[in-house]
Amino acid sequence: MFLDVVQLQVSYPDRPRPSVDRVSFGLQAGEVGVLIGPSGCGKTTLLRAVAGLEHVSAGDIRLAQKVVSSATQHVAPESRRIGMVFQDYALFPHLSVHDNVSFGLHHLPRVARDARVREVLALVGLASSAQRFPHELSGGQQQRVALARALAPQPQLLLLDEPFSNLDVELRERLALEVRGILKEAQTTALFVTHDQMEAFAIGDVIGVMSEGRLHQWDDAYTLYHRPATRFVAEFIGHGVFTPATLREENGQVVVHTPVGDLTDVSECPLPCTFASGECDVLLRADDIVHDDHAPVKAEIIRKAFRGSEFLYTLRLKTGETVMAHVPSHHDHTVGEWIGIRAEVDHVVTFNRACPINGNDLCSMPCAAHAAPQSVRFMEKP
CATH class of the missing domain: 2.40.50.140 (Nucleic acid-binding proteins)
Known part of the structure; x- marks a missing residue:
């Protein structure tokens, strides 16, 4: 795995339960993963932990087989070669599109820097907008500038935190498909956070459904829909x-x-x-x-x-x-x-039939006398 999260836990002293509770998943190089769930489920905290912005209490995070986070080890965010795209784009309003994108490339000679800016602006379809300013662009164009800026330093992993939440519904799904195409063309490994399942389906190779700090299922969209692993996934995905x-x-x-x-x-x-x-x-x-x-x-x-x-x-x-x-x-x-x-x-x-006593779905145990077909998943709470 290129990104490997193993039994990760993030806790805060003032909270009764972990914000991220024993979460494990992996991403292959070039894959786009999505974390989805309701507000407060822990998906953004998990993303921040991968970025190095949150310290972990237990478990570990490995990037390219190197441990970058554990209870005893913490690689600084700036040393992880991770790019981030935020909800509010975080563009500099006084800088042109070109200068926004080149902001993280000052270590390069000017000729190489300008060439890289032209390359990523062409990748996101904004080659002709280099001298424009953010206020002259639409919301979707501003989002593409933010993506170009994050891709410009050639990060080994790109993190996107609800990047389309400020856009209208129709534009969000269309832009999600465009961004997926850009990430695939750039061969970039990415982890994306959203609460919108249509966005998740449009952009993700693999999707993780979270609730109350726990990862209920990490699977492709078809499997989440047709073979949900828990009642929560069944309720949250689809109708x-x-x-x-x-x-x-x-x-x-x-x-x-x-x-x-x-x-x-x-x-x-x-x-x-x-x-x-x-x-x-x-x-x-x-x-x-x-x-x-x-x-x-x-x-x-x-x-x-x-x-x-x-x-x-x-x-x-x-x-x-x-x-x-x-x-x-x-x-x-x-x-x-x-x-x-x-x-x-x-x-x-x-x-399993919901228990009339405590409301859970663990009342009946599988029968040991017969083997169930291998294609069937019996649904239990995690």
Whole structure:
């Protein structure tokens, strides 16, 4: 691994629990990693620890196989060859774009410095803006100047702390894709922090989901969405709900009984003995529920959100459970209307049934009598 974070902990004396709690992950050279999670989850503290701006309490951080942070060792930030891009861009308003980008290159001869500035400005698509000033640029252009300045000294690692948070939603996703292209062309290893999952999906090769200082899962976007490792990841990524279900083995195959109908012919599903009496919770994504007027299961629309090409409907079944569904926007039903729905699930993601006593999901233990398919991940809290 080029960046290797091992059992990292960052603690402060005035806080009851660590801000970063036993976090481990790695990045290969040239990969773009993303840390995502709600405000206060520890992702920025973790980024600052990698930069050397925070001391660690336990564990270690290795860059290019060299320990730069541990409980007993701390390499100064300026000695780590790390570039940073901040939320507010931190551009010097009185300097031109050229001079902003060349700010960290004073160790180079003037000819080499100017050549490097031209190179990175061309890389970010601002070759013709070298003599302009920050106030003459759009927000997206200013962000690219900040990226060019961070790339100019050829850092071994680039850190980006919510760099698009001041931009509008449409521009954020587009710029995330542009920045990913720039980082890949520059062959730069990068670690990016955001709370916006669309940004994370657009820019990241691998994404880590954090909550309360813990890293719940470090995986690609597809796996996070379809095979979440914990309930928190399942709730935080995408739109979905947990619904009670019962697993039964019938005629040699596993059938999952749910309020929206029986799920059969699923490629990934645990054996019924995995859960006590086959009782479990199943994750149903909005794209698992299909609007079908002829379906026997009916649901009442209790909320709707227009998304352009589709609506996101929140639906309540007669039995009281709630599900969500993506429906093409030409199916414009009103709140309070009942529509037919059916489930189309390719693989089933199961969780232990939430405990009625303490609310956790560790009530039932896996059955030791049978082996579960290797493709199935049983979801436990970390």
